[in-house]
Amino acid sequence: MNEKKIFIRRLWMSVLGVVLTALAVAMFKTAAMGVDPFQSFVSGMDALIPLSYGTVYSALCVLMLCFSLICDRHYLGLATFINLFLLGYMVEFFQKLCFGGVTELSLPMKLLLFAGAFVLLCFSASLYITADLGVSAYDAVALILTNKFHLGKFKFVRITTDVVCVVAGVSFYVLSQGTKGLGTVVGVATVATAFGMGPLIDWFNRKLVEPFFYRDHERQGEA
DSSP states (O other): OOOOHHHHHHHHHHHHHHHHHHHHHHHHHHHTTTOHHHHHHHHHHHHSSSSOOOHHHHHHHHHHHHHHHHHOOOTTOHHHHHHHHHHHHHHHHHHHHTTTTTTOHHHHHHHHHHHHHHHHHHHHHHHHHTSSSSSOOOHHHHHHHTTTSSOOOOHHHHHHHHHHHHHHHHHHHHHHHHHTTGGGTHHHHHHHHHHHHHEEEEHHHIIIIIIHHHTSSOOOTTO
């Protein structure tokens, strides 16, 4: 496979990964059982600031992007900007298109949405990671704090940034909206995504995404 075809495949994997991530986040928000830590922060800010979810997401990512550009550009790539400008607005799109008419859901339906969103989020992350065209602005922050500023092991730095995001998101939401609807910001999905995504992403990498991506060229030199 020539380099152009390889790049095109990596590009559409990145775009598809971002789109599926947005659908997963919309499913999490509809199930109202929590979202991943960074989306928790975005949701809290969205409740506090009179701007659309997509605009708040992009604005926060731009701030983190500036931090990365100043401190270490190594982790940034084309996919970083795809994520920045696409994901937040795609979450809004899927919420309106797929779940705009949804009102109160039964517990079994919430659990079904939650489980589907969790699996979809892990699969989309596997696509994004395997494409290797840069990480999200949020992911870059923890990597820079770990590898440039040496604040500790990555897993502990990432847990710290996740906890800060959740606490800030909940605080902003409660300040603006009270506790009603808090499940759209924090819940079981927040814990599940923080601690349970790794193993499933690894399984998708090994069993599905990497075999597809590498099926007709050698790994060496292509990642």
